[in-house]
Amino acid sequence: MSKKIFLLLVFAFFFVIIIFFYLLIIERDPSNLPSQLIEKEVPIFNSKLLFNDEKFISTNEFKNNITLVNFFATWCAPCREEHKYIIELSKDSSIKIIGINYKDNPNKAIVWLKELKNPYSKVITDPKGKIAIDWGVYGIPETFLISSKGIIKYKHVGPINKIVYRKFKKKISNLKKK
């Protein structure tokens, strides 16, 4: 009887060890941070537009098109790197790209967008980083994919590179099919 219990204990112990090593071995990206907002509606926020100081009201914005929301700033070097991919994504006229200029100097941002070209249909200012917190942003650049019903479908933390660009393309075409 006690032998059975002992065997069971040994088995349970090795089971835990195996799970532990399994979790060590499988490919996990530690920078892959959990996101709370996937499959949720876009946060409601109001701010101003970068170019003409007009008011921006989020509830009017996300209902008709597939939208990308990209947090960027001129002081952020990876944002400069990923910019060409955002321009590439903006060539698809059926999607809308909204840029959120995070904790930045508006004048610098305007110059920066003139230099690198402006792929955004609207650029919103977030001078104190409050909108970013509503979107659960860890650090810029971050890019969100939003369905035409205003639901957040995907989020990427960090710059967009070739692989991430293809991922976005694929996800956009999947959304279009629905």
Added chain:
Amino acid sequence: MNKSNFLHYTITNFIFSIIVLNIFHFNTFAVEPDEFLIDKKQESRARDISKKIRCLVCQNQSIDDSEAQLAKDLRSIIRVKISEGKKDEEIYKFLTDRYGDFILLNPPIKMSTYALWFLPFIFSLMGIMTIFRHNYKAKKKIG
């Protein structure tokens, strides 16, 4: 200096440095003076909450200990919410709605975390049981 004198000296030194470090320790937090709320009760509430919130861009640090920009932003949002009269629960909800349970340094007890919380107790119980069983058998053999 003989041996016992030297030992005495070292021990006193050691105790003294611990006391000194503990006194001045309070001056070394990351929260900057311009962040403080005027109301002392509110300020201590803000500090309590901040200690339980993970600095998301750091390695296992609370936002109370961190000088990261995001930590600073979250601290200031917590203080704004407190001065708006929000309850602690509402502030935690605000944060977890945006950043998930990951932002809490203590994971909440719920279905998906039962194993995390209770397995250690179960395993230690099993261990204790094994030891008792073993001792009981050994005693029986001797007796």
